[in-house]
Amino acid sequence: MTTIIRAEAAHDFLALVPSLAGFRPERSLVCVAFIGNRTAGVLRFDLPRRVRDRAPLVATIVGTLCRLPGVDALVPIVYTDARFGVGRGMPQRSLLGMLTARAEEAGFLVRDALCRASDGWGSLLDPDTPATGHPLALIDESPVTRLAADVREVASSPSESATLPAAEPDVAARIVDALEQLTGEAHEKTLRRLGVNGDPVALVETLLGREAVHPPLRLAWFLHLASIPALRDAMMLQIGFGVLVGEAAHDDAMNTADRAAELGETVDGFVVREMAAGTLGEVSEMLSRLMIGRSTLRPDVRRVERALALLRQLIANASPAHRVGPLCIAAWLAWSLGRGSAAGAFIDRAIDIDPGHSMAGLLSTLIGSGTLPEWAFSGR
Template identity: 80%
Template structure:
């Protein structure tokens, strides 16, 4: 049985969606999931370019909904620059029909299936939808839109959280100068003495996450230097998400992993992939690897992740190109960990542009591009 949201309610719902999603959707398929009468999450996907891509996309969406605890209903919404007035009626009608059918076959209530086009909007499930669509003014002038505007900031797009601020030439110069001093062994020893306890990666990360603290250029440079070392980069990444204890375990494991990689004449990223595939990882390594690929119901600390992303955006903007890939990979993974797949993709695309052969960037590109979500996205808090 399908419950239809009539036009007078549907346009209010469409006015609310940007606040639910946290951004203004464009050229996207959004699925608003419900648990009873409460929204339980918003999934976003790129619109399929070919007709043959619809079925795999629908299957992936329904599979994701099945994994979301307590979800029993959904409203799919197409956002497109296509027009009702082009003569074919509602754009992406075939996609909405397929997704509605697959969702109902899986036992989900489809409350509505909507399309917001360039010149109007409509409901697949409402036979009174005009061939030219309802006016967009109904959405834009909805009182719900004004009320939702006070609920929090809405980004301009799903990738807005990956946007970098303008570079600050003076800050960039100081970071570059500090990095240059880390290339010489004697100068690096002097820098480590100046860093004191913050020469330790765990203490460094915890210091960088302190809200409102102005960070010395040397600490930022040391973080960039460490982020270019694969095992240390991954340990710092997990520490940001899951805390100092995980960071300490990850750094101890990183040393052991680096030693195994050197003994086998492998890259560290290659070693990790091989050991996961062959099931030869140790207990700690396996736990950390599963955290990295999202096979855990332990939630990252969202506050820590948000603070780190704010720092990373500024740091990437001011880092020399030679030292941007490490923090870009960290920012991509942290964004993915929060369920921001589009922002994660934007970060990793930048990393791949800088170095198409970078192993971690390639691994993250495959993970993010597959549409995989971490298991903690489906577990209750």
């Protein structure tokens, strides 16, 4: 069942992986999935810290591969700070062996099983791998490294897309002033200045439009709305799935907020309880399924990418009190594209600001469980 990629080809493959993944893996177990001879995707998982966590991780990986349409082969790769050392052998050999065995039992072709350590690299399936590993220079000096760099800019880590730009003090001050106007005595007059963008649905579409720079008042209004749970979730779904879903989500949000208020509950708590009881309305149920990824309807990647670019700038210029809402939105959007590490980085920031925030806690559980949305497994 095993086809070995010999050292001459394996180091070129390792040089290519960062370009395939879009980041340079660190302390990770990366699985490159194949359909025939064509790469079909890259899965990344944190290396298990304890021996007892290896089997559950392997089961998760094999289960995920089984759900990917057409995938019939893989190359698992360990990236670790550990060392081959002088004759110690390959780090994480047991983990790679366990994954290789389980994947083959499930019917997958394991093309190779590789380890890139801090002082060398090697193949579990190549008996000629030295006990001290092959030199990393073979990877770094591979022609593939230069070719891959020409094709695609590679992030230094999977969470780099969650890195915030430097704050702009002038912009931040203007947003603060605009927020004070929106929540002060003259808020109705200030809202009229927004025109059609006073409507949350119209606001999201404007922010995702062609304008490169948005007025501070518009940005402040988005921040204010993102601090209101029902509207935050509606705008989040609208970004991912379009204006029609946004309109449905906005109407449902208003109804949900009213019902939660009548019962003296938070919106997040109300929705969780209603879902558990199976008493959500039809529209609410559909929207909730979208939110937790139980749908094959795929988010619009271009809209999500534009929103993430805007959100990073907005979060950088917002005061801590107004960052948690947009951080939750950014985390969910990153997760919707399969960027679990970036999503986790956004959520960690949100929890640092407000450890008891209910949506941040829910997203932390969802993302931390390694759950992928169903649309990740549907045909493109």
